Amino acid sequence: xxxxxxxxxxxxxxxxxxxxxxxxxxxxxxxxxxxxxxxxxxxxxxxxxxxxxxxxxxxxxxxxxxxxxxxxxxxxxxxxxxxxxxxxxxxxxxxxxxxxxxxxxxxxxxxxxxxxxxxxxxxxxxxxxxxxxxxxxxxxxxxxxxxxxxxxxxxxxxxxxxxxxxxxxxxxxxxxxxxxxxxxxxxxxxxxxxxxxxxxxxxxxxxxxxxxxxxxxxxxxxxxxxxxxxxxxxxxxxxxxxxxxxxxxxxxxxxxxxxxxxxxxxxxxxxxxxxxxxxxxxxxxxxxxxxxxxx
Ligand SMILES: Cc1cc2nc3c(=O)[nH]c(=O)nc-3n(C[C@H](O)[C@H](O)[C@H](O)COP(=O)(O)O)c2cc1C
Numbered sequence: 001x002x003x004x005x006x007x008x009x010x011x012x013x014x015x016x017x018x019x020x021x022x023x024x025x026x027x028x029x030x031x032x033x034x035x036x037x038x039x040x041x042x043x044x045x046x047x048x049x050x051x052x053x054x055x056x057x058x059x060x061x062x063x064x065x066x067x068x069x070x071x072x073x074x075x076x077x078x079x080x081x082x083x084x085x086x087x088x089x090x091x092x093x094x095x096x097x098x099x100x101x102x103x104x105x106x107x108x109x110x111x112x113x114x115x116x117x118x119x120x121x122x123x124x125x126x127x128x129x130x131x132x133x134x135x136x137x138x139x140x141x142x143x144x145x146x147x148x149x150x151x152x153x154x155x156x157x158x159x160x161x162x163x164x165x166x167x168x169x170x171x172x173x174x175x176x177x178x179x180x181x182x183x184x185x186x187x188x189x190x191x192x193x194x195x196x197x198x199x200x201x202x203x204x205x206x207x208x209x210x211x212x213x214x215x216x217x218x219x220x221x222x223x224x225x226x227x228x229x230x231x232x233x234x235x236x237x238x239x240x241x242x243x244x245x246x247x248x249x250x251x252x253x254x255x256x257x258x259x260x261x262x263x264x265x266x267x268x269x270x271x272x273x274x275x276x277x278x279x280x281x282x283x284x285x286x287x288x289x290x291x292x293x294x295x
Pocket of ligand 1: 013014015016017018019038040065067090091112133136137138139140164165166167185186187188189191271272273274275
């Protein structure tokens with residue numbers, strides 16, 4: 001049995017900006033899920049090295065994520081059309097201009113969406129599958145909760161729907177299936193995989209987090225981001241309440257994910273979802289996959 005994406009399990013490891021590199025991606029794909037490479041801040045040369053590293057480590061399908069607001073889209077998209085990968089996931093925009101070219105090259109296109117309206121648009125464009133991502137998720141988020149969104153998306157579109165946001169174990173997978181999803185996309189739980197290249201301090205902060213540990217910054221900037229509450233988020237909310245300009249708010253946040261990745265828990269944006277409270281420790285990616293889909 002394989003999914004429409006060619007994987008043994010209906011599990012997508014959600015793209016993790018600047019984080020989901022070849023080691024995590026190949027470990028997830030080897031374990032039966034779909035590993036997804038980040039392209040954030042990556043040159044085509046670095047991306048091609050990562051793709052080669054994944055291919056050397058596994059013959060299983062994997063994906064490349066296109067966050068459509070990224071400045072490097074003009075180089076990455078033609079590269080992926082010329083050098084096709086099994087799956088591309090798209091987020092934060094429409095793949096309208098290049099979806100047909102990717103599919104003609106043999107690539108399946110999976111659209112990550114925050115609402116029924118966008119899901120319907122992606123279905124009309126010919127997407128192969130949909131990820132319905134609720135606002136419980138870590139990172140950039142929409143406004144709807146997973147529970148409400150997934151059910152309405154599965155009722156609205158005639159495509160395989162993967163549920164994302166707040167899922168870290170087999171109980172979450174069952175809940176997603178009950179709402180009509182064929183499978184799940186998981187981000188936060190994979191942040192603490194042994195193969196994930198972030199600082200030990202960032203992983204420890206996710207393990208220490210409880211159910212109410214996250215906040216959402218960026219509302220004033222039209223770019224909501226869920227992350228762990230820390231001195232940076234306190235400073236951000238203080239500045240927002242004081243009417244600080246958008247430029248100065250951006251300046252506070254610029255480069256802050258990179259700082260978190262490097263282990264700066266005070267000045268970094270520790271992107272993580274509400275399910276962080278369920279995460280009890282670091283583990284190999286294959287163990288995390290097995291908690292979601294016990295063999
Ligand atoms: C640190 C971090 C970075 C993320 N970066 C991206 C990204 O670059 N592109 C994307 O489509 N989604 C991104 N996401 C969202 C995940 O792919 C996934 O949909 C989400 O984490 C699922 O919810 P969960 O965190 O509750 O598991 C990110 C999430 C986190 C936690």
